[in-house]
Amino acid sequence: MSAAYATFGLAPATRAGGVLANGEFQAHRDFVDFIVDGRPLLFRLADLDAVSPLASDVPPAIFTAQVRCLLLEAPAPLPAGRYVIYGCPECRAIECGAVTAVIERDPASPDDYVWRDFAWQTSAHADLAFNGYHGTGPFRFRGAEYRDALARIADAAGVARRRVLLVGDRVAVLARLAAALRTIGIGAEITRDAAEVSADELRTYGAVAFGQGIDTTERALVRAAFERAAAPVAYVDGLAPIVPLLLAQIEHALDTAPAERRRLTQLVTTGGDAGVDITSTCRVRLLSYRLDRLRRTRTHELFDGVLGPGHHRIPLDGRTSRGRSFLVARTTDSVLVASSAR
Structure with a gap:
């Protein structure tokens, strides 16, 4: 194994939801991605639609259990010391396919961690010859950096704001949009006036979407309510009363990842x-x-x-x-x- 170290980090990531061309819905998932040598590990796996086990919509106990697995404080969920690195964003079942890897202590330096033998897996056992990600890894991480990153993300679990406030006068369109948002896993409420909404509730929203019928004065009042609540949100100006289009605008507004x-x-x-x-x-x-x-x-x-x-x-x-x-x-x-x- 190479003596070189790779850097390890964690960063918020999104699997974008929405309405597909065939009319089916794709679930929105917020998760934490693994950053290896400054680049998302998921990007090394080409065109893969998957999320890490560190998803914001899982219960805190399960999130903590996943962190403990990565720290080797819990047994591997799969034979041969293999852990799920990325799984199906819809059902999370191994039968749909998952990227797995062996995670172990470095024999030469037990304080450090090694990720090796990456593979695509659809059953309990991985076939490295046919489904291995050859050329990906092994990665050797310094123990202190690795543990510190996972400890910080465990403390911040569940902070993603996945709710949207819809402000408009076309109730039928807003109702369809709210239903579509909820279908893909994003909470949504409808209002015409945010002044009476409590500050604590306003701080649970990640975005505000304005309908075309809301004028400049009304928009300013909504913005002022969020400013008083010290609730920074993304604002979306709806382009047209087309639900898949509005969904795409909201998905983009909720994505806070840097361009790289x-x-x-x-x-x-x-x-x-x-x-x-x-x-x-x-x-x-x-x-x-x-x-x-x-x-x-x-x-x-x-x-x-x-x-x-x-x-x-x-x-x-x-x-x-x-x-x-x-x-x-x-x-x-x-x-x-x-x-x-x-």
Whole structure:
């Protein structure tokens, strides 16, 4: 084993939820990712839709148990000393597939930790020959740094604010949006006036979404209520009464990760193309939404494929040119929205 050390850290991450092109819902998951040598470990595993066991929506006792496992203070949940590093974001069952690794003390320096033999696993036993992540690891972490990072994240467990306040006058649209948010795992409440809401409740929200019918004065009153409560939130101005589009805007607003820890960092439209910037190889889906003359939502899938790091241009077709339309680009961890007026 190499004597070189890798740095170990932890950082908040998101598996973006929303409505997919086929109408199915994808759950929103907030979790803590492993940062190895300054880069999310998940990014080393190419296009993988998964979350770590350190998810903010698990009960505190389970979160603490997962931390104890990583510290080797509890037995390995799988044979041969293997631990789940990333699992299914929907059901968390091993049968859906999980990234596992052996976690052990370094024989040469028992104070340090080693992660090795990464593999994709769908049953109790891993087949390293066929499903191993060859070239990933082993990683050797200094014990003090490793334990300190896990201790800090255990103390901060459960602090994610996964609720959204919806402010608007189109009750039917807001009700559908609230239901969709709850379906993907984000709490949502509807109001027209936040002045009477207690400061403690306001501090539980991570974002406020304004409908198009809310004027500047009303928006200022809502903002003032949050300022009085010392509750910093992200504000979303709804682009159109299209639920999947509004979901994407809210998902983006709730994502506080820095650009270097996102796979998708930019979405722009120029002429007949959409430009996307990618930081690591991943699957990218590009959808177009618009309202027709009868106010019905029209959805078109424009692209679905794996792209490598860098800037990419995706041609737009004529279905995005009929009036004002909106583009939503999505990877497993990021969602961006752009207007396409041609």
